[in-house]
Amino acid sequence: MSVIAPKFRLGYFLKSLTDNIFWIIVLFTLVGMPAIMLILFFIDLPVLDGTLLTPFLAFTMIFHPETGVPLLKSLLYSDFFRIAAFPGFGFAALLAAGTIFAERKLLAKLQLRVGPFYCGKFEGILQLMADGLKLISKEIIIPAKADKPIFWAAPILFVATAAAFVSLIPVAPGWVVADLDVGLLAVFAIIGFFPIITILSAWSANSKFPFIGGIRALHQMVSFEIPLILSLLGVVILTGTLNLSKIVESQSNYWFIAFLPIGAIVFFISMLAELERIPFDLPEAESEIVAGWLTEFSGMIYGLVQLGSYLKLYAFAALFVVLFLGGWQGPMVVPPFPAEIITHGIVAGPITIHVPGLPITTQEMLNGTLWFTLKTVAVIFFILIPRGVFPRIRIDMLLSIGWNKLIALAFINIFIALGLLYAGVLGPGGLL
Amino acid sequence: MTARLPPGLQLEKVDDRIMTLNVGPQHPGSGHMRLIIKVDGDYIVSCDPDPGYVHRGEEKMAEYRNYITNIPHLERPVIHDSCNILYPYCLGVEELLGLEVSERAKYVRVIASELNRFTYTLYWLAIYGIFLGHSTMFMWPAGDRELAIDLLEKLTGARVTHSYFVPGGVRNDLPANFEDVCLRQINYLEKRLKAYADIFYDNPILIARTEKTGVLSREDAIRLGTTGTVLRASGVDYDVRTKEPYDVYDELDVHTNVLKNGDSYDRSKTPWLDMLESCNIIRQALEKMPKSGSVRVKLKPNPKGGNDEVYKRVESGRGSLGAYIVSRSKPEPYRVKLSVGSFRNLICMPYLLKGEKLGNMPAVYWSLNYWPVEADR
Amino acid sequence: MSDSDTSIQETETKPVVENQQELPKFEKDHSDKITAKFGSKTEIAFVKPDRIRVNVKKEDILDVASFLRDELNYDHAESVTGVDFPADKEIEVVYHLGSYTDPQLNRQVLSLATRAPREDDPKPGNDSTKLPSLREIFYSVEFHERECFEMLGVFFEGHPDNRRLLLPEDWADLPPLRKDFAIKGR
Numbered sequence: 001m002s003v004i005a006p007k008f009r010l011g012y013f014l015k016s017l018t019d020n021i022f023w024i025i026v027l028f029t030l031v032g033m034p035a036i037m038l039i040l041f042f043i044d045l046p047v048l049d050g051t052l053l054t055p056f057l058a059f060t061m062i063f064h065p066e067t068g069v070p071l072l073k074s075l076l077y078s079d080f081f082r083i084a085a086f087p088g089f090g091f092a093a094l095l096a097a098g099t100i101f102a103e104r105k106l107l108a109k110l111q112l113r114v115g116p117f118y119c120g121k122f123e124g125i126l127q128l129m130a131d132g133l134k135l136i137s138k139e140i141i142i143p144a145k146a147d148k149p150i151f152w153a154a155p156i157l158f159v160a161t162a163a164a165f166v167s168l169i170p171v172a173p174g175w176v177v178a179d180l181d182v183g184l185l186a187v188f189a190i191i192g193f194f195p196i197i198t199i200l201s202a203w204s205a206n207s208k209f210p211f212i213g214g215i216r217a218l219h220q221m222v223s224f225e226i227p228l229i230l231s232l233l234g235v236v237i238l239t240g241t242l243n244l245s246k247i248v249e250s251q252s253n254y255w256f257i258a259f260l261p262i263g264a265i266v267f268f269i270s271m272l273a274e275l276e277r278i279p280f281d282l283p284e285a286e287s288e289i290v291a292g293w294l295t296e297f298s299g300m301i302y303g304l305v306q307l308g309s310y311l312k313l314y315a316f317a318a319l320f321v322v323l324f325l326g327g328w329q330g331p332m333v334v335p336p337f338p339a340e341i342i343t344h345g346i347v348a349g350p351i352t353i354h355v356p357g358l359p360i361t362t363q364e365m366l367n368g369t370l371w372f373t374l375k376t377v378a379v380i381f382f383i384l385i386p387r388g389v390f391p392r393i394r395i396d397m398l399l400s401i402g403w404n405k406l407i408a409l410a411f412i413n414i415f416i417a418l419g420l421l422y423a424g425v426l427g428p429g430g431l432l
Numbered sequence: 433m434t435a436r437l438p439p440g441l442q443l444e445k446v447d448d449r450i451m452t453l454n455v456g457p458q459h460p461g462s463g464h465m466r467l468i469i470k471v472d473g474d475y476i477v478s479c480d481p482d483p484g485y486v487h488r489g490e491e492k493m494a495e496y497r498n499y500i501t502n503i504p505h506l507e508r509p510v511i512h513d514s515c516n517i518l519y520p521y522c523l524g525v526e527e528l529l530g531l532e533v534s535e536r537a538k539y540v541r542v543i544a545s546e547l548n549r550f551t552y553t554l555y556w557l558a559i560y561g562i563f564l565g566h567s568t569m570f571m572w573p574a575g576d577r578e579l580a581i582d583l584l585e586k587l588t589g590a591r592v593t594h595s596y597f598v599p600g601g602v603r604n605d606l607p608a609n610f611e612d613v614c615l616r617q618i619n620y621l622e623k624r625l626k627a628y629a630d631i632f633y634d635n636p637i638l639i640a641r642t643e644k645t646g647v648l649s650r651e652d653a654i655r656l657g658t659t660g661t662v663l664r665a666s667g668v669d670y671d672v673r674t675k676e677p678y679d680v681y682d683e684l685d686v687h688t689n690v691l692k693n694g695d696s697y698d699r700s701k702t703p704w705l706d707m708l709e710s711c712n713i714i715r716q717a718l719e720k721m722p723k724s725g726s727v728r729v730k731l732k733p734n735p736k737g738g739n740d741e742v743y744k745r746v747e748s749g750r751g752s753l754g755a756y757i758v759s760r761s762k763p764e765p766y767r768v769k770l771s772v773g774s775f776r777n778l779i780c781m782p783y784l785l786k787g788e789k790l791g792n793m794p795a796v797y798w799s800l801n802y803w804p805v806e807a808d809r
Numbered sequence: 810m811s812d813s814d815t816s817i818q819e820t821e822t823k824p825v826v827e828n829q830q831e832l833p834k835f836e837k838d839h840s841d842k843i844t845a846k847f848g849s850k851t852e853i854a855f856v857k858p859d860r861i862r863v864n865v866k867k868e869d870i871l872d873v874a875s876f877l878r879d880e881l882n883y884d885h886a887e888s889v890t891g892v893d894f895p896a897d898k899e900i901e902v903v904y905h906l907g908s909y910t911d912p913q914l915n916r917q918v919l920s921l922a923t924r925a926p927r928e929d930d931p932k933p934g935n936d937s938t939k940l941p942s943l944r945e946i947f948y949s950v951e952f953h954e955r956e957c958f959e960m961l962g963v964f965f966e967g968h969p970d971n972r973r974l975l976l977p978e979d980w981a982d983l984p985p986l987r988k989d990f991a992i993k994g995r
Contacts, residue, residue, distance in 0.1 A: 111571035208453065278565065279637055390637050392565025394791040395474070397640060484975035489992075492985055496992060654909045657885035657949025668909050675915040676859065743860060743905060743918055745887075754918075756890050756905070771888030771905070778952055808975055 213292025248327030660751020
């Protein structure tokens with residue numbers, strides 16, 4: 001990894017290619033095929049429509065369009081896909097990785113420099129991969145008197161909680177990992193875990209600076225949870241439901257931010273404090289307490305904590321979009337699937353292939369995903385910018401903001417929502 | 433623990449409530465000196481500065497070198513402000529040896545000294561920004577400082593530790609075309625400095641964090657013997673360039689910036705205002721400089737001073753910098769003492785930090801314009 | 810030293826002429842006030858433009874310093890320097906005093922010098938090299954006197970905190986700025 005890549009020569013490339021092909025063929029023939037034959041002796045192949053489902057039949061079924069597409073579709077709608085790829089972990093991790101890269105580039109341009117530049121041919125786009133590889137290759141050092149089980153468990157719990165948070169956000173109509181009727185309440189139950197995890201990891205490190213950082217993080221997160229919850233009561237009053245998908249559906253005519261701007265602002269500021277972003281990054285204040293509660297983490301544990309942080313960032317931004325900016329609602333810009341393919345099949349010259357089960361993805365889903373992603377990216381952009389503009393705030397100023405000013409503003413917001421509801425302007429049975 | 437402690441070490445009982453923090457030399461919040469801070473919750477009970485991490489014995493070593501070889505040696509305390517720290521030494525040696533400096537050399541000295549004020553103050557401002565958590569305020573001054581360092585490299589050949597001033601003048605003349613390049617870069621630098629007001633000095637979070645913290649009243653500033661921007665931010669109008677002009681400062685129009693409140697905000701703003709003033713000084717000096725002339729005096733080898741002493745003062749980025757030279761008819765000086773602004777302002781640290789919140793510690797401590805290397809010499 | 814001093818000034822002092830017959834007027838008035846009050850206890854070493862030097866004995870230094878602060882308006886000490894004279898068996902401590910409040914004194918720096926006896930085998934704090942501390946009169950000398958103590962071994966009586974400042978805690982050698990302390994290799 002530390003060698004600069006030598007210049008490209010076609011001869012060497014072809015040689016390495018043929019080398020790899022040779023070894024793959026040798027290993028497959030001498031080791032792989034006998035292993036497969038041995039396994040096939042011992043398992044019972046199922047019977048499907050009167051024919052035995054041999055591996056050959058399975059491959060044929062996957063690659064033939066008439067039977068393959070329904071198979072693909074059933075995979076897409078399965079629970080595993082939802083949790084792992086979309087809208088669950090894969091989608092969130094992709095957006096989180098993009099956020100990290102975009103943050104570094106944006107901050108660099110603000111500060112009159114270039115940012116990641118050398119990794120990857122185009123403006124350092126592979127920088128994240130390089131950082132990930134670097135973190136994996138580092139040694140994980142644990143202080144001698146640290147509380148080892150909690151020290152190991154805390155970052156994993158952090159990522160798990162962030163992932164649980166991600167699982168509640170609806171991305172497109174019908175596409176949510178966990179569709180709960182008390183979705184919003186579950187969100188806050190999960191957010192309530194984060195201070196506990198922070199203080200556990202700070203305490204188990206058994207050192208002064210993580211201790212101070214953990215106490216500060218506890219103060220910060222706890223004191224901003226109340227304005228967070230209060231600012232959303234306005235939304236709940238107007239929709240009457242706690243289900244996140246239904247909240248999005250009730251924003252089909254207007255977005256809530258138009259009528260509850262104060263609530264949106266309170267939520268945005270509390271969100272910055274929960275995420276420990278500048279100007280609220282006291283728990284990680286580098287110039288005073290080295291690195292706060294992250295001081296003793298090294299290697300992949302640090303990588304896990306960063307992953308959890310950015311997953312949390314995506315989840316909060318997505319929650320903001322869902323609650324105030326209309327979620328996936330937006331004008332339909334995706335063209336409808338050509339109807340003749342469904343009825344007549346794909347016509348390519350003299351061949352006509354009938355593919356039942358198309359379309360794989362519906363038009364609403366694509367449109368919803370597109371609008372959701374655009375809005376989330378815009379909100380993340382606004383979360384990233386204060387990092388280049390503001391210095392860090394002090395703990396007593398932070399506490400006075402959280403306990404005095406934001407709670408007052410959130411109450412004003414609730415009164416506005418109640419007023420709009422009882423005046424019959426909004427809500428069920430209203431004008432809009 | 434009944435064994436006798438070596439002299440210099442102290443035994444201290446650990447308290448239940450008061451926590452001792454070592455904001456130590458290896459810390460991203462302290463520069464290279466140690467502060468032993470005792471905290472009670474969030475309030476600082478006492479602060480004991482412990483400089484000496486970078487003490488190299490400059491003054492002792494200066495007694496072993498003759499007047500000329502002392503020049504690269506004595507500029508090491510502040511490497512990027514090296515012209516200013518050699519200035520009083522060169523003035524003192526010129527008085528001891530009876531040398532006369534030409535007009536052009538004096539103007540070149542003034543220009544180099546003001547350029548050094550840029551490099552020092554921008555570096556200090558960058559670190560102030562990052563102590564408060566403002567990464568943009570770290571990158572902008574550090575980037576703009578390159579302009580001033582570039583000019584100094586053209587002038588002297590080195591980015592830092594210039595070794596440019598010699599008794600009798602400066603080492604070499606201005607390179608060709610230097611006046612135009614200097615004027616262009618100073619004009620651009622002035623525009624950039626004015627942009628700092630938007631991002632830093634008018635930033636509401638900065639104002640909330642630094643106003644009314646670490647207030648040093650006018651009487652205290654005089655009594656504690658502070659100097660430089662710390663003094664001028666507390667309402668005392670004293671700048672060595674105007675009160676005791678040396679070289680050609682009496683022919684230039686220097687305006688001192690005095691702010692009234694004496695809190696950290698004013699102390700962080702005064703150096704920036706001084707930098708804007710330096711732009712004017714450099715422009716005036718470039719205009720008024722005689723267009724030709726020698727800049728150096730030929731010295732006899734191993735010059736000796738008589739039985740005499742001299743004390744000369746100069747205004748550097750940190751305050752008034754004095755050199756006290758005692759000579760006894762030998763090629764080496766008998767005693768060289770540098771009275772540096774950072775060491776004089778050190779006394780404000782325990783005085784101001786007592787009773788402050790721990791979160792205010794970086795804002796107050798670094799606003800005292802303290803350069804640890806210089807205070808340790 | 811060369812006689813002519815050609816610094817450019819525009820104060821009320823006359824420039825020093827070749828044979829040093831005339832002393833600068835303002836500084837001469839100043840030093841005359843000191844001699845008028847203390848007589849033979851003080852000795853005016855020189856009177857130069859902007860620089861006066863007064864030598865006192867260590868018993869009288871507190872009185873002279875109070876007089877300088879109260880009557881002549883010197884309000885702070887710029888630096889405290891210790892100079893070692895092994896030939897005279899004395900250590901000289903020079904206080905440079907300046908004034909911020911008095912506009913006439915803004916340019917002046919008055920050097921107040923005293924001497925303390927020097928021993929060949931110093932035990933810092935426990936031998937005869939002691940001087941009274943000027944900290945009660947000029948608060949600003951606190952850290953300067955600490956540095957003087959550790960570098961030369963001069964103990965300041967009345968200073969609240971005679972401790973190491975710049976040297977490491979486990980320094981067990983001679984005080985470094987003494988002339989008997991030789992740097993290795995030179």
